[in-house]
Amino acid sequence: MRTLEACYEINFSKVNFMERKTKITESKTLISGAFKTGKSYLIYDFLSTFKPKDYLYIDFSDLRNDASEVSKNLEKFIKMNEITVLVLENFDFDFELPTCENIIISTKTPINLKGFKNIIISALDFEEYLLHDNRHQNITQSFNSFLKFGNIPELINYEDHKKINRLQEIIELQCKNETQYEIFKILIENIDEKKSLFQLFNTLKSKIKISKDKFYETCKIYENNKSIYFLQKYNQEKSVKKIYCYNHSFLNAISHVKKFKNEFSNMIFLELVHKxxxxxxxxxxxxxxxxxxxxxxxxxxxxxxxxxxxxxxxxxxxxxxxxxxxxxxxxxxxxxxxxxxxxxxxxxxxxxxxx
Structure with a gap:
């Protein structure tokens, strides 16, 4: 039970979390959303209302945690320690959930789970950004930073000269391989454009070896986890859709080609999609x-x-x-x-x- 014992020692009482408009309000909650939008900090906020002895936090993206060991001993460990809150971060549902009063799950893609409330968390909207931006002295400076570097919560505290590098890392980290990266990149390059997936596939296949099925399947993954949005023309389902990304500044991070209007439109779309x-x-x-x-x-x-x-x-x-x-x-x-x-x-x- 080494993994469970190590996870049980984790204490979030001293973590400084960012207040968000979205909160966990149900005892059984499933949180999903795009990469680095603040899913974990939403959980830290929730755990701060409990004593450390009452919760067990397991992150399956932590290489030290043995998933097979967890699945075998979890139910017994919860009963033995009278745990009332179980958190499973980056959970892939490869074993049955144990009995526990509160279960909070984070996952990349939303799924319907009986008895669970679904929360899809987005990156910061402009109002949230202002609440957390202590570096700039007025709304104009905050707006300029928001426009240039985007809405990822952790970037607020980065020095400006490091932000582009970190944005590039965030793009790469959410792609499992070079093919996924190239697909995500071409979608970002076409934000606020009316482009069909077939057009994008034809452009990409001239650069890399890729099947049509793999391209469409990967685009669907990005759409499901709210990394990419496809906006429909009103009353014309078969018309070409417009493409938007969950962070408007990714375009600035991957290209020297300036598309200011596209980034600005993407930023406005993200304010609308929240409402x-x-x-x-x-x-x-x-x-x-x-x-x-x-x-x-x-x-x-x-x-x-x-x-x-x-x-x-x-x-x-x-x-x-x-x-x-x-x-x-x-x-x-x-x-x-x-x-x-x-x-x-x-x-x-x-x-x-x-x-």
Missing amino acids: YKDIYYLDSIDFYIKSKNIAIIPIPFFNRFLMNNALKKIIKNANEFEINEINIITISNNEKISDPKLKINIIPFYEWALS
Whole structure:
């Protein structure tokens, strides 16, 4: 029982965890989400309300922990030590769950487990980022850092000159092999683009040896664990989907090619996906929230006179779908445009994200 005894000695009472909007509230909870989004710290927060003698924390990604030894002795160990909270991190469900009052499981991909509440945790939204950012003195500096280096919680405390290297490491660590890395990389390179998986597969197979089945299967894994999102065109399931990633700054970490509009749009998508389930795109509208009848348009540097023709197309598209409000999200512009049918707001990102 060496593994269980070692795990039982772990004490989280002195761990500084980051307060999140999401919390564990049910005694049986399954947590999933993309890599480095803060699943473990959510568990540390939960464990901080218990005495160390009451919980057993086992991380199956820790090479020192013997899974076969755990499966044989776990039930007996829980009874012997009167453990009331069992945590299984990075659990693959390769043995039956024991009886315990509280069981918290973290896994890469969400599954439906009878009696368990599912929590899918995302990286920080902008409001959470501000709560944890003690390095910058004003909202403008925080916004610039958030835009450039993204939403991964641990990066807040990194020195700026080390952040790109750490982002690259995070991308590589979640890929099991070179093939997975190349697939993830091509998806990141195409954020905020309308690209079919077939197009991406054809591009990739000219660079590496890969089967179509393996490509599609890996894309599905990334979609299921919320590393990659595929945004559908409204009422057109067969249309090409737009691609987004769980951290908008990954693109900046893998390429010297600047796609500022794509990163900015991805950042806005991530704020929306936290709040709405019915997000789509339209011909001239990046994000359409059907339940609210709202259109969201990312235009980092909005100039009303230079963009007059584009604005006419947006308004025409909005009227076709009886949208009643358009929010154009910018870096710093703030104004209103009068229209007989529509409410049109030009809003800076930081104001919109915190509203």
